[in-house]
Amino acid sequence: MTLSQREFGRTGWNVSEIGFGAWAIGGSWGGVGEDDAKAALNAALDNGVTFIDTADVYGDGRSERIIRDVLRERGGERPIVATKLGRRLDPHVAQAYTNRQALAGFIDRSLSNLGVDTLDLVQLHCPPTEVYYYPEVFEAMDEFVAAGKIRFYGVSVEKVEEALKAIEYPNVMSVQIIYNMFRQRPADLFFRQAQKKKVAVIARVPLASGMLTGKLSADSVFAADDHRAFNRHGEAFDVGETFSGVPYDIALQAVDELRSLVPVDASMAQLALRWILMEDAVTVVIPGSKNATQAMSNVAGANLAPLSVEAMQRVREVYERLIAPQVHQRW
Template identity: 70%
Template sequence: MKKRSFGRTGQQVGEVGFGAWAIGGSWGNVSEHDAEAALHAALDAGVTFIDTADVYGGGRSERLIARVLKQRHQDDVIVATKAGRQLNPHVAGAYTADALTRFVEGSLERLQTDALDLVQLHCPPTDVYYRPEVFEALDRLVQAGKIRHYGVSVEKVEEAIKALEYPIASVQIIYNLFRQRPAELFFRLAQERQVAVIARVPLASGLLTGKLSDSSQFAADDHRAFNRHGEAFDVGETFSGVPFEVGLKAVEELRSVAGTLPMAQFALRWILMSEAVTVVIPGARNPDQAVSNARAAELPALTADQMDAARSIYDRLIRPHVHQRW
């Protein structure tokens, strides 16, 4: 798999990674067997970057990753985790040095490692980005040898731009065919500062796989059922904040743009057309999905006509619903 530089860390990562939310929870039932098989398939396909969080399945995702990496005796994989969403209430003032240290030590135990490769603040309240002491606490965790690098996972472009004022290694942000705003300004600023960009929710919660329809049903514990209107967390995390019916209509138009390419691979290759993107992190619930995602890195560049058509569909159908909101 082709690799890209991970900001100014000096590390290289495969441009298609593995998002481990689905194997943790909130996506319906995924057995441990299927979860481990998906991870093995992704790693066999050349994936070298795995993104998880301490709250995915209450730590289940981190434990599964540790188990698979131990089985493989593989040490060339960067495991990025996230911290902060355990806070209750989830408010800016709760992001203290003690809390962050506690979260990091929990992830160290679950991931069975002496130092975390990358810790990201997990979509904190906007006010956190105006609290330098939070980032100073992360600096101290680096100095203590508990984490190697730190970054942020954001909801809004404005938060991503503000975060660039701190010595972060990376920004994780929603970027896909239905969320194109990060490319307008933020990507250029991130490149100038040599900050890695992790593109999350790349398939818009499955909408951009082309496999969903107006009759699709989701399990009660799947966020696509319980968070359609932001009942549990930011609505932008579910279907990228696009109304489901609008997304389905846009996908039907995108099919002709993708041509013979599977929709999911087309959507991932579209993201990789941006040089500012370091790694894209689609999730996978089984080996077939993991392998198909990884193969997007092997596709030739999309044509100018395809890029223009995708932009036109976004501008006409999607932009009014999402562009200025995030």
Template identity: 65%
Template sequence: MRTRILGRTGARISEIGFGAWQIGGSWGDVSEEEGKRALNAALDSGVTFIDTADVYGDGRSEKIIAAVLKERGGEGPFVATKAGRRLNPHVANGYTGATIEAFIDRSLGNLGVETLDLLQLHCPPTEVYYRPDFFGALDQLVTKGKIRNYGVSVEKVEEALKAIEYPGVATVQIIYNIFRQRPHELFFAEANKKNVGIIVRVPLASGLLSGKIGKDTAFAADDHRNFNRHGEAFDVGETFAGVPFEAALEAVEQLRSLVPANVPMAQFALRWILQQDSVSVVIPGARNEAQARSNAAASALPPIDDATMAAIAALYERLIKVHVHQRW
């Protein structure tokens, strides 16, 4: 497993992390034991970065992580969590130092730690990024010792660019994959200048870039790929990367010819992301041990050649860009 530095946190972490949304909820039925086995498989494969959130299963994901790490003992991985989406309604004026501190206290309990390695704002309304007083409150929470670092999880490139104007923002989590290429046009370079760590989520476009989803694939009622297909519950960009399902399936079919015969498409899609040196870590999720091991194995793949990279860029321009590029 190759490693990279997580921006100004200074932490050296695995370039493939473990996204713990699936083991919390909203991805169909994943039992607690399945979740534990998936996480253990990732850690056994060299993963040293875990990303979760307080709303994944209403704390279930954080508690599963705590149980696994307690059982394993020894030096633990870097664990990042997120807060803010517990606000109801989820509006900008709900983001206060006191509110976030209360959410942090809950996560500290769920994870069984005294200090969070990294607290990320969980896709707050755009207005929040224009409130320096609130980011000052986050600085105070670092001083109090409740968090070592803080960052933001964003929906839009605009939000990411605004966030890194604050010197305390150590990381930005953003959607980036073969179907969402805009971040590498400007944002990655700007983040690199400021030594901001980049955490890439939705790397497989909710499974589309595994090549295993077809037009007849059925999703469980409690799977966001069913109930958030058109953005009914949260930003539609989180589901299938915001690409209309049929257009995405057509692009996946054309992508197949670019994937080496002996490489799973999911690993190929992760390797594409890792071509960007500015990326600190990519956080695919996993429902089971096999997926977790396969994701981790992507770190060992050789770089994708220039001709193939150009072909992927052309595919994006031809089939995907019109649907997503200016929206996020």
């Protein structure tokens, strides 16, 4: 399968417009066996994916190590592998990000986990908002680039405010942000600013934690170690990461209203991914996959025909009526 490529900001890279989000193969999504995790990643790579997103805290390094093992087994040209740092800080507070020694330790650990000499892209992992007002944190990242430990760095944010502040720093190459049918605010202002500055945009949580697959119902049950069970109200991390922060019953109602837009021989998940790719400011979308079937289905979403003006308007209408009152001003 051929995937279209998009320019990754100012890095000189071109990456597949569908990437591989490696949170699920690390943990917090119920059990995913190592064989299934490797099969999912291999299927994505076999079908043209050239961008993988992970983090040092996904399964306490498990996700990074699975990626290392798969890429070693495959050989050949490597995809771009982006990882993240910062969530290992304890306590996870803004001031802790000024500890360069701690950040350096996280980078060394990821270098070891991924089995490389230089990390392609390191992202600050949803730090507290105040961190974006600490120039010394970004100066430290510049030093890690100069030392050859990382090629480029970016940020992963919760809020549009944080994204806009982050791209004031000249060497921030990418911003990872939640953008999907249920979280449309980034398109209002941030995307245009990112385009002006040639900053890559990584769209995460594209399926709203599975809600936009259309497969969940009022009776769905989630494993105890699945964030969709334990983080419904933000108990473990930002509630916006779980179902995009939309109350479960309202999200189900919105999904039901969107079902009629799904093309024949396509899935709602594929529709949701294609909707994101209609936005040219988005560089890469990173759906997660627990197995090979999901990975191949995600890649196929890029091959759907462009959505009609009427379909785009319908998605916006459902968003404004049901979803925006819950989330728009919050993130």
